Amino acid sequence: MNQMTSLSRRGFMIGVGVGVAGAGLTISFLGGFGPALAQDAGTAPEVNAWVHIGRDDVVTIRIARSEMGQGTLTGLAQLVAEELQCDWSKVVTEYPTPGQNLARDNVWGEMLTGGSRGIRNSHQYVREGGAAARIMLIEAAAARWKVPASECTAKDSVITHGPTGRTVTYGAVAEDAAKLAPPMEVPLKDPSTWTIAGKPVKRLDTADKLNGAQIYGADMKLDGMLNASIKACPVRGGKLKSFDQAAVMKMPGVRKVLAVHDDAVAVVADTWWQANSALEALPIEWQGGTPYNSADFEAQLEEGLRAREAFVGNRQGDVEAAFAKAAKVVEATYRVPHQNHACMEPMNATVVWTKDSCKAWVPTQDGMSALASVAEAAELPVEKCEVYKLHLGGGFGRRGSSSGDHVSQAVKIAMSMPGTPVKLLWSREEDMQHGFYHPTSRALIRGALDAEGNLTGLHIRIAGQSILAALRPEALKDGLDMVTMQGLAPADLAPGMETQALKYTFPNLLVDHAMRNPPVRPGFWRGVCANQNAIYLDCALDEFAHAAGRDKLEFRLAYMKDCPELQAVLKAAAEKSGWGKKDGVHRGLSAFYSFGSYTAACAEVTVDDDGKLKITRIVAATDPGMAVNPQQIEAQVEGSFVYGLSAMLLQEVTFKSGEVQERNFDTYNSMRLEHMPLVETIVMPSGGFWGGVGEPTIAVAAPAVLNAIFAATGKRVRHLPIKDQNLREL
């Protein structure tokens, strides 16, 4: 959800654009991976930036975006391979490094992996990369045969000369192809002819994830490497005052205790367990900071709901006139808490620093900004630094472009031990204490109904924290944080918002935001503001339909009459679930548009006499326009319910005297199998546009279930998470 903002840091780096330093330490790598791209392995030069083909016909496809579970690595490879017409069974992938991208004038484009943009924002140029390579390979074969290229075709990595039937494999002509000038025109295939893209192929990265071979950042091991654990001041904004290193220096394995920046202290030891044990035993004094209490902030949010001043995000017609004439006015207040990403792999980075270079191994969603973080912390020119990306053990926005705090810390620790590799791994407690939290907000929703039960006016007042105000104030638009308007905005609110626009049509509408910022750093969190905005809109529509005595499907469809795609997904989910059947099943609906995709869900629940919820089944429908890998889209839809329903059911970060109270998964829980409903996914790509997949379904997860709970109980859950609320006694 970062597309509307300019990244000043990257802008700076692109401007630097110089060669990557070759100097550095010789390091042997566990697991056999390293910084070299395939062409450096002594086989053949790359055909182009996206494609390398070895003499053994192995096709190496470069993937600029990060793989964090969402399947983008496989999807991007499918798109390149489709145009390349190569043998899919011989495809492997590799990450170019941020330093190489910089040195080659950004040839791989954007590396930032967020906002469900991995495929939808790069499909064009990666397909062109594959197509250009195919054209060059055919030209090379034709030149060798001294025949016109137009007489040759390529399929499954074999080039055939039609008139003579001669064949040659890609690997045999790849070196010749690499010497050719790239084609001026690169036509792309009609998606209806796709044989690799658009198909439910298996992921390319599964095998190593089944046997422990996959190396994550937390698993990094370099020769001579030491391990560090860190503790930053738990009070927001507080500083490190002092620590008594003598108390722990004699503990097993301890090498060093040091201050990091002005707010943290780290222990470096032979093993991480030793480092963390010493850190736990280390006497530390903190000072200052803001003794922020979540409970106190609730009043500010409540005040914001009725404040006179607010930033207007969407205004259509005359909403106050509609309320003045209303036969009935329905009001409801909803509330969502702060939440933490809680990636399964805690934050980490491994760094080697010398006065001439700094190398970092980082599981990051944005290699380029990680490189900037490294260079800044290392106090070295960017061209003397390098970042090696690793698969992420979860990202969800925590490892994005504005959250390089742990990377910077790791560099500072490594700087204190020149030439020695150091891995900094946060404890889970540190990860919970120092997140970039999904912002808290409340919404007051008012609906004006006429005598016939039509919604004549709608006002959504959101009061809450702004992400942009904290992380990228330069991106505010006359003070408005357009991210707060996700899914509720007019398409022309700001560049990029057309893929985050409201797809309902209301005659009189006002959506505004009373910004109330607590002293807690917020962050982009999988789904971002679509998650709560969909709750606000879609639970309110449910309330209005109920007050109007109208069928909730019919009511919604009436207000999405200008958007057949949204109508289609909602109808598909409702029909498959059995909406309207008199079968005693309690159902709830939701439909939303975000990240360029149309999503809908129909949830089925039971609530027992004690108020205990069981979500039995969810039918979900998604229209992402183009579907590159339908089975992975299903996986993302299923996962979106885990993410969205974990938030709805269980997750809340609270602050007391400036400290996070939920220190681990025992108090900040996540859904387990016992909570998991059956999910049936309808992937219904209508073609012609490219929507996101990893996030949009999260928006409909909670409102569909909340609306189903109302169907079951007649009670509205308006205060999230549900946690231990008795659903029959709200």
Next chain:
Amino acid sequence: MKKLKVNGQAVEVDADESTPLLWVLREQLGLTGTKYGCGVAQCGACTVHVSGRSVRSCAVQLSAVADGDEIVTIEGLSKDSRHPVQLAWAELDIPQCGYCQPGMIMAVAGMLNHNPDPSDEDIDLEITNICRCGTLARVRKGIHLAKTKTSAGEPA
């Protein structure tokens, strides 16, 4: 030096007896397939087998491991990923980021050791691992599929 038997091999480790088995495996023996997720036996990413039973190795001190205990980690679950659970996981393409999956696979394999035909209720009670990406729906399908497989990959 403490003697252990890990993945069928006798090994000796030099670590404080209070060190959790998780960190002995990861840092003394280099078996990084077993993951750290919480350190308080909540998430299950560190699940390994001790004498055939699933344990959360972050909460097992080295001192609690006896000489005769057979420790199996994800690296030693099978040769060439041919354990029925791994075969089912591959067939359904279950892992997303994959970080929790070694623990998930070991937990499921441990359950099938003592309960070869678990019901959904059994699964709910015993497989309580956290997955933040959200593979849970496929994990359930994978467990039911694994029940039908032998280590050769053919239906039992």
